[in-house]
Amino acid sequence: MRGHLGTRIAQIIPTLILVSVLVFCLQQLMPGDPALVMAGEERGDPQVLAQIRAELWLDRSLPVQYLHWIGNVLQGNLGYSWRIRQPVAQLVAEKLPVTLQLGAMAFVIAVLIGVPTGIIAAVQRNKFWDYLANAIGLAGLSTPTFWLGIMLILLISVDLGWLPPSGYVPLTEDWRQSLATTIMPAFVLGNAIAAILMRHTRSAMLTSLDQDYVRTARAKGLREFVVVIRHALRNALIPVVTLGALELGTLFSGAVLTEQVFSIPGFGKMIVDAVFNRDYPVVQGVVLVTAFLYVMLNLLADVLYVVINPRLRGA
Amino acid sequence: MSTTVAPSVTRDVVMPRSPLQLALRRFLHRPVAVIGLAVIALFIAVAIFAPLIAPYDPVATSWSAIRKAPSAAHWMGTDENGRDVLSRVIFGARASLLAGVVAVLIAAGIGVPAGLLAGFTEGWVDSVLSRIVDAMLACPFLILAIALAAFLGPDLTNAMIAIGVSTAPRFMRVARAATLDASSNDYVEAARAIGNPGWRVAVRHVLPNIVPPVMVQGTLAIAAAIIAEASLSFLGLGQQPPAPSWGSMLNSAQRFLSQAPWLAVFPGLAIFLAVLSFNLVGDGLRDALDPRGR
Numbered sequence: 001m002r003g004h005l006g007t008r009i010a011q012i013i014p015t016l017i018l019v020s021v022l023v024f025c026l027q028q029l030m031p032g033d034p035a036l037v038m039a040g041e042e043r044g045d046p047q048v049l050a051q052i053r054a055e056l057w058l059d060r061s062l063p064v065q066y067l068h069w070i071g072n073v074l075q076g077n078l079g080y081s082w083r084i085r086q087p088v089a090q091l092v093a094e095k096l097p098v099t100l101q102l103g104a105m106a107f108v109i110a111v112l113i114g115v116p117t118g119i120i121a122a123v124q125r126n127k128f129w130d131y132l133a134n135a136i137g138l139a140g141l142s143t144p145t146f147w148l149g150i151m152l153i154l155l156i157s158v159d160l161g162w163l164p165p166s167g168y169v170p171l172t173e174d175w176r177q178s179l180a181t182t183i184m185p186a187f188v189l190g191n192a193i194a195a196i197l198m199r200h201t202r203s204a205m206l207t208s209l210d211q212d213y214v215r216t217a218r219a220k221g222l223r224e225f226v227v228v229i230r231h232a233l234r235n236a237l238i239p240v241v242t243l244g245a246l247e248l249g250t251l252f253s254g255a256v257l258t259e260q261v262f263s264i265p266g267f268g269k270m271i272v273d274a275v276f277n278r279d280y281p282v283v284q285g286v287v288l289v290t291a292f293l294y295v296m297l298n299l300l301a302d303v304l305y306v307v308i309n310p311r312l313r314g315a
Numbered sequence: 316m317s318t319t320v321a322p323s324v325t326r327d328v329v330m331p332r333s334p335l336q337l338a339l340r341r342f343l344h345r346p347v348a349v350i351g352l353a354v355i356a357l358f359i360a361v362a363i364f365a366p367l368i369a370p371y372d373p374v375a376t377s378w379s380a381i382r383k384a385p386s387a388a389h390w391m392g393t394d395e396n397g398r399d400v401l402s403r404v405i406f407g408a409r410a411s412l413l414a415g416v417v418a419v420l421i422a423a424g425i426g427v428p429a430g431l432l433a434g435f436t437e438g439w440v441d442s443v444l445s446r447i448v449d450a451m452l453a454c455p456f457l458i459l460a461i462a463l464a465a466f467l468g469p470d471l472t473n474a475m476i477a478i479g480v481s482t483a484p485r486f487m488r489v490a491r492a493a494t495l496d497a498s499s500n501d502y503v504e505a506a507r508a509i510g511n512p513g514w515r516v517a518v519r520h521v522l523p524n525i526v527p528p529v530m531v532q533g534t535l536a537i538a539a540a541i542i543a544e545a546s547l548s549f550l551g552l553g554q555q556p557p558a559p560s561w562g563s564m565l566n567s568a569q570r571f572l573s574q575a576p577w578l579a580v581f582p583g584l585a586i587f588l589a590v591l592s593f594n595l596v597g598d599g600l601r602d603a604l605d606p607r608g609r
């Protein structure tokens with residue numbers, strides 16, 4: 001197990017280095033001179049421009065700029081927002097908990113919908129419930145997150161008046177209000193992942209139900225429920241954990257749109273606002289932190305995979 | 316009795332079906348996939364003949380017809396500038412389908428040669444390309460597309476480039492895996508053994524065999540690219556107003572949800588139907604080309 005983990009950690013280091021190069025290169029795509037953008041009304045003054053270029057190390061070669069930038073990143077310095085002149089790391093620290101709360105709720109909703117539906121579809125293979133689950137799954141995959149959000153606001157907030165259409169209350173402030181403001185966005189965000197989880201679970205369960213140990217369990221006279229849950233599902237969940245972790249990227253992407261629709265001041269809304277304010281250090285910071293989190297959560301899923309897979313535990 | 320059996324047996328022996336014919340037969344036996352294909356054909360026809368089909372000019376404003384509910388004159392109602400929603404949905408199909416297809420062509424154009432190269436040469440080239448793909452896949456698809464679109468500037472062309480570049484790693488993975496699989500076949504070994512240069516073996520013998528998985532990936536990727544284009548346009552990073560796009564129509568519809576809900580319903584339904592159709596065809600193709608996975 002330690003060897004497996006050691007290999008995985010060794011593999012992610014070059015990935016993280018390449019991610020940092022990729023994020024750094026994004027800045028090179030920027031049209032025009034960043035110093036001109038930062039100088040604002042003083043853009044006509046060559047002295048001011050030279051000073052800004054020196055401050056941002058823009059007057060050095062690209063490799064030197066990268067090394068300076070990555071050195072700062074490793075010390076927790078993601079640069080300064082050009083618009084509000086605050087450290088990007090501080091902005092990220094303020095917004096990230098909001099998105100993490102939304103993401104965690106969405107993931108729980110996705111698991112609660114996706115896994116049982118996948119089990120039912122597999123057990124009822126090629127029957128009505130299987131067809132229905134597949135149809136709902138495909139519809140879930142084909143529904144744009146932001147449209148589902150708008151439709152739910154229309155139905156639940158505008159027509160029925162059950163939940164607030166937008167806004168956010170932190171959990172620490174008032175947990176009831178916090179749940180009221182986040183349950184609908186979390187459902188919207190969880191919906192797409194639930195459809196993917198349903199497909200993975202169905203596929204893994206079909207493989208599992210076809211195995212000899214399931215036949216043996218049935219031959220022993222165990223109840224079908226026990227066979228499905230204790231024998232088939234336990235083994236089917238192993239690939240679902242890994243494949244589910246790969247969908248965390250979908251969660252981050254979906255959060256951008258969901259936060260925009262429901263006006264939730266999280267990580268996703270921050271990147272969109274930064275894009276329109278041409279606040280490139282914030283865009284870079286968000287991409288870098290998201291990629292880092294994604295790689296780390298995948299590593300966590302790998303650890304979990306080894307822990308729940310008895311065949312790998314002793315390896 | 317033997318006379319009735321003999322012709323069909325003879326026909327089967329004389330005219331064996333190619334794998335492509337068998338796949339096509341299996342695809343046509345899946346009604347939902349065929350319906351999906353028909354809906355896609357309909358969308359393509361609507362996009363091509365939009366000027367002939369649309370009842371009004373999609374950008375023409377009318378101050379006397381602001382936010383009118385669906386009626387006989389305007390089947391899907393009018394928007395906040397008095398523009399006909401049906402005409403905008405019809406013209407919006409152009410942006411969405413174009414973005415879907417062009418983005419996937421860009422992605423396949425980058426990903427397939429890279430995957431072929433990585434899978435065929437293996438060694439350090441494979442390691443380097445695979446690490447680059449890992450790094451790109453570590454950045455969530457839409458966030459990478461948003462960042463690229465932001466740095467390139469907001470318009471439909473840049474949105475297509477951003478979506479294409481963000482999707483390329485998926486094509487590279489599929490092409491690499493299919494190349495590794497195809498390279499282990501005897502006919503590839505034979506082509507190498509008779510002295511064919513490596514590039515010729517890769518292009519003439521391996522490439523045709525990686526087409527089926529790439530086609531499946533391509534169809535499903537068009538669905539994802541249509542959603543991505545709509546998402547970028549919704550955020551203001553794709554098609555710019557007043558040109559119609561389903562995503563940007565939903566963006567402006569958000570401001571009038573309680574007064575004009577139809578503004579949000581129809582463009583969303585159009586995205587849903589187009590994406591669903593491509594997903595149905597993609598699933599159908601996958602089952603037809605690899606019946607073991609059903």
